[in-house]
Amino acid sequence: MSPVPRVAVLLTGSELLDGRVHDCNGATVASSLAARGARVTHVLTVPDDARQIVAALRFSLDQDLSLLVVSGGLGTTHDDLTTAAVAEAVGRDLAEDAQALAWIEERTRAICRSRRLAFAPAFAQMRRQALLPAGSRPLPPAGAAPGFALVVGDTTVVVLPGVPAELEPMWAALVDDLQQQGFFPSLRTRTVRIFGAGEIQVAPVVASSAHGLLDVGVTAAAGEVTVCLRHAGGEEAEAQANRLVAGLAEQLPVFSTDGRTVDELVADRLRALDATVAAAESCTGGLLGARLTALAGSSDYFVGGVVSYANEVKQSLLQVSAATIAAHGAVSEEVALDMARGVVAVTGATFGMATTGIAGPGGGTPDKPVGLVYVAVAGPDMRRAERHLFRGDRETVRVQSVTAALHLLLQAMGT
Amino acid sequence: MSPVPRVAVLLTGSELLDGRVHDCNGATVASSLAARGARVTHVLTVPDDARQIVAALRFSLDQDLSLLVVSGGLGTTHDDLTTAAVAEAVGRDLAEDAQALAWIEERTRAICRSRRLAFAPAFAQMRRQALLPAGSRPLPPAGAAPGFALVVGDTTVVVLPGVPAELEPMWAALVDDLQQQGFFPSLRTRTVRIFGAGEIQVAPVVASSAHGLLDVGVTAAAGEVTVCLRHAGGEEAEAQANRLVAGLAEQLPVFSTDGRTVDELVADRLRALDATVAAAESCTGGLLGARLTALAGSSDYFVGGVVSYANEVKQSLLQVSAATIAAHGAVSEEVALDMARGVVAVTGATFGMATTGIAGPGGGTPDKPVGLVYVAVAGPDMRRAERHLFRGDRETVRVQSVTAALHLLLQAMGT
Numbered sequence: 001m002s003p004v005p006r007v008a009v010l011l012t013g014s015e016l017l018d019g020r021v022h023d024c025n026g027a028t029v030a031s032s033l034a035a036r037g038a039r040v041t042h043v044l045t046v047p048d049d050a051r052q053i054v055a056a057l058r059f060s061l062d063q064d065l066s067l068l069v070v071s072g073g074l075g076t077t078h079d080d081l082t083t084a085a086v087a088e089a090v091g092r093d094l095a096e097d098a099q100a101l102a103w104i105e106e107r108t109r110a111i112c113r114s115r116r117l118a119f120a121p122a123f124a125q126m127r128r129q130a131l132l133p134a135g136s137r138p139l140p141p142a143g144a145a146p147g148f149a150l151v152v153g154d155t156t157v158v159v160l161p162g163v164p165a166e167l168e169p170m171w172a173a174l175v176d177d178l179q180q181q182g183f184f185p186s187l188r189t190r191t192v193r194i195f196g197a198g199e200i201q202v203a204p205v206v207a208s209s210a211h212g213l214l215d216v217g218v219t220a221a222a223g224e225v226t227v228c229l230r231h232a233g234g235e236e237a238e239a240q241a242n243r244l245v246a247g248l249a250e251q252l253p254v255f256s257t258d259g260r261t262v263d264e265l266v267a268d269r270l271r272a273l274d275a276t277v278a279a280a281e282s283c284t285g286g287l288l289g290a291r292l293t294a295l296a297g298s299s300d301y302f303v304g305g306v307v308s309y310a311n312e313v314k315q316s317l318l319q320v321s322a323a324t325i326a327a328h329g330a331v332s333e334e335v336a337l338d339m340a341r342g343v344v345a346v347t348g349a350t351f352g353m354a355t356t357g358i359a360g361p362g363g364g365t366p367d368k369p370v371g372l373v374y375v376a377v378a379g380p381d382m383r384r385a386e387r388h389l390f391r392g393d394r395e396t397v398r399v400q401s402v403t404a405a406l407h408l409l410l411q412a413m414g415t
Numbered sequence: 416m417s418p419v420p421r422v423a424v425l426l427t428g429s430e431l432l433d434g435r436v437h438d439c440n441g442a443t444v445a446s447s448l449a450a451r452g453a454r455v456t457h458v459l460t461v462p463d464d465a466r467q468i469v470a471a472l473r474f475s476l477d478q479d480l481s482l483l484v485v486s487g488g489l490g491t492t493h494d495d496l497t498t499a500a501v502a503e504a505v506g507r508d509l510a511e512d513a514q515a516l517a518w519i520e521e522r523t524r525a526i527c528r529s530r531r532l533a534f535a536p537a538f539a540q541m542r543r544q545a546l547l548p549a550g551s552r553p554l555p556p557a558g559a560a561p562g563f564a565l566v567v568g569d570t571t572v573v574v575l576p577g578v579p580a581e582l583e584p585m586w587a588a589l590v591d592d593l594q595q596q597g598f599f600p601s602l603r604t605r606t607v608r609i610f611g612a613g614e615i616q617v618a619p620v621v622a623s624s625a626h627g628l629l630d631v632g633v634t635a636a637a638g639e640v641t642v643c644l645r646h647a648g649g650e651e652a653e654a655q656a657n658r659l660v661a662g663l664a665e666q667l668p669v670f671s672t673d674g675r676t677v678d679e680l681v682a683d684r685l686r687a688l689d690a691t692v693a694a695a696e697s698c699t700g701g702l703l704g705a706r707l708t709a710l711a712g713s714s715d716y717f718v719g720g721v722v723s724y725a726n727e728v729k730q731s732l733l734q735v736s737a738a739t740i741a742a743h744g745a746v747s748e749e750v751a752l753d754m755a756r757g758v759v760a761v762t763g764a765t766f767g768m769a770t771t772g773i774a775g776p777g778g779g780t781p782d783k784p785v786g787l788v789y790v791a792v793a794g795p796d797m798r799r800a801e802r803h804l805f806r807g808d809r810e811t812v813r814v815q816s817v818t819a820a821l822h823l824l825l826q827a828m829g830t
Contacts, residue, residue: 015632015634016458017445017446017449017455017457017458018445018446018449018450018455018632021634022442026460027434027437030432030433030434031432031433031434032434034432034433034434035433035434039462040432040433040462041461041462041464041467042432042459042460042461042462042467042471043431043432043459043460044457044458044459044460045441045457045458045459046456046457047454047455047456047457049456052456052457055474055478056457059470059474062470063467063470197530198526198530199490199491199492200491200526200532200537200540200541200559201530201532202492203491203492203493203540204540206492206493207493215429216493216494217429217430217433217435217463217494218492218494219430219435219436220578221436221578226435228430228433228435278728279701279722281701281704284705284708285701285704285705285707285708285709285713285717286694286696286700286701286702286703286704286705286706286707286708286720286722287701287702287704287705288701289696289700289701289702289704289722289724290699290700290701290702290705290813291701292700292701293700293701293724294700294809294810296775296776296777296809297777298700298724299724299725302700302724303724303725303727303728304721304722304723304724304725304728304732305701305721305722306719306720306721306722306732307694307701307704307719307720307721307722308719309704309708309713309714309717309718309719310714310718310719310762312718312762312763313693313718313719313762316761316762316763317719317721317732317761317762346731346732347725347727347728347731347732348727348731360711361711362711362712389529391558391580392580393580393583393584394709394711395709396580398705
């Protein structure tokens with residue numbers, strides 16, 4: 001087994017720091033490295049500023065890395081400064097690389113043909129991309145700009161273009177190479193998902209189970225807690241992982257020990273039962289349907305639903321009685337149950353789900369505060385409702401409502 | 416005018432580097448600082464590893480910053496290491512802060528009440544969050560963990576929790592404080608929004624208008640192009656901004672010159688007309704309703720709708736005829752128009768919107784490929800449909816469909 005390699009990512013581009021572009025290269029590169037068992041020491045984003053790029057390179061080269069992946073700033077405009085910054089940071093001269101130049105000439109001819117531009121002036125501008133730090137190995141371009149790799153001490157520095165459509169195929173090819181060279185350690189991952197307990201309840205369970213050979217990560221989001229265990233294999237590490245997973249499953253409301261999300265479990269269970277589902281939504285406004293249809297192939301089990309934001313729509317399309325709304329209010333267990341039954345009646349689905357609540361920021365009362373949400377499920381010979389009081393802003397309350405409704409359905413379907 | 420402050424963001428959390436969580440705090444903090452005219456020197460993400468956090472803090476404190484914002488690692492589990500790392504990096508001891516402790520006690524009591532846990536053991540675990548580096552000012556928590564601020568040389572270091580629902584309100588309060596203290600340079604911003612033209616058409620319009628005194632950012636997302644102009648004030652800069660905005664409005668399909676989004680414009684127009692709207696959704700599965708209800712107060716104009724994923728639901732709940740579906744297919748202009756009319760009929764809304772299309776990845780044919788989407792609007796004495804062929808994955812196609820439907824409604828309502 002290889003030792004765990006330390007790796008890092010350096011992204012250059014002012015547009016990544018001022019909100020114009022939401023970076024995805026950092027996530028692409030870091031998560032593919034982490035998934036293969038490398039230890040990502042950092043992801044660092046800096047603007048198109050030579051001083052900042054050099055400082056970021058020096059910091060990165062100081063972290064005992066096996067691999068540093070740099071992206072962005074390889075083009076031909078005034079703000080493409082990365083290659084020169086790498087040369088400066090590692091104290092090497094720039095020299096024109098014959099292989100890189102040949103690739104650039106070929107690409108420039110293709111671009112000039114398709115855009116009907118004169119070759120000579122375009123090539124004069126493009127050829128500066130063949131200037132690489134001395135000792136670099138050029139990497140074949142996916143678009144116009146070649147990348148390059150060079151070895152600095154114990155660190156391999158790989159420099160790629162920032163355009164995701166160019167970076168992604170070049171990066172995929174590099175990862176394959178690294179894999180074949182045995183760069184990555186063998187690694188096992190277990191993911192445990194919990195609904196109905198907070199991080200505060202998870203921490204003591206983790207602490208009480210030996211986990212010295214495991215890398216344990218705990219994350220809370222949208223009402224769920226996820227525990228990720230990773231280890232390098234071996235009998236004792238496997239045993240620690242098994243004991244920790246068993247301990248979590250015993251003491252906490254664990255709903256998944258194989259990594260599947262509640263969305264995937266609901267989809268799998270509906271398919272196994274050959275059942276369908278429909279959604280009746282008030283405070284979530286369509287978010288539950290959107291989430292039920294986010295997975296490809298959801299038409300196998302999702303038939304549709306009703307968004308009954310106004311009480312009149314609850315009555316006309318879901319057959320909720322005016323008397324029930326008058327007696328209990330639209331945000332009530334009774335209305336949630338009637339909505340779930342109503343959407344089964346009008347769509348013919350096996351299961352009906354419902355949400356009704358106060359997402360805020362307005363609309364709360366002392367009796368029915370912002371964050372009060374009822375979710376309900378109706379199915380063959382069953383109906384069930386749950387009351388929740390969620391914290392957070394409008395979006396957070398809505399997302400938690402959807403998650404709670406999915407869990408109620410999953411529980412209602414049994415296993 | 417204040418000089419331009421140098422600022423940076425440090426994110427801690429292993430989950431941000433291994434693909435478990437897609438960070439949004441970095442974008443939230445960096446873009447709000449950049450929008451106010453600060454210079455963001457870097458965004459640095461490191462795992463829950465004390466050595467890495469200390470190295471990242473030292474690197475950041477070396478960049479002549481006015482402000483360093485740190486997020487994550489303030490909780491109570493074994494991998495919450497940020498506070499201790501800050502203390503180590505700046506050479507200060509940890510001491511229990513009375514104000515922080517009072518806040519934590521209050522929050523712990525609330526959590527224990529709602530989760531029915533014993534207070535004493537929970538508080539014993541939570542109170543370590545009151546240990547702050549000497550000289551820190553505690554910041555009131557939005558969730559369980561207080562933040563803190565401390566001054567190190569010329570740099571103010573602000574440390575906030577990593578959970579976005581906690582960070583966002585705490586960060587919003589801090590930005591307000593900084594604004595009032597005159598931390599940001601004075602800066603004027605104009606935002607122009609375009610729907611129906613690409614970046615390639617926007618670039619020459621920008622190039623043809625003098626903009627030497629403006630900072631111009633162009634971003635494309637979800638079928639819209641946004642042009643942001645920023646300048647430091649002054650008559651000539653104002654004139655450049657006005658001429659560029661006028662040029663864009665003259666030559667391109669600009670729908671907003673005051674920063675309002677299509678969502679806000681639709682909401683404002685519906686309120687002005689005292690009109691209501693309902694949504695009939697197929698491929699978007701509820702996403703259109705979710706977006707129409709994302710703004711607080713949407714019950715003023717949104718009554719609800721029908722998610723008609725299955726053809727049977729299009730017929731039973733939206734009165735789309737089986738003959739129309741058989742003749743033209745569910746993904747057709749005719750069905751989109753019938754869905755829009757149907758949702759008006761069943762809800763009584765003033766306007767009905769509809770989406771039907773093939774979001775992919777499966778389900779495409781040569782005649783009706785993945786990405787083919789019809790959007791429609793029906794209103795008093797009008798109905799209109801549009802055919803779109805969107806590129807991108809399932810989620811991208813669905814989001815673009817919603818945006819296109821909103822623009823069609825906005826146009827249908829006139830101004």
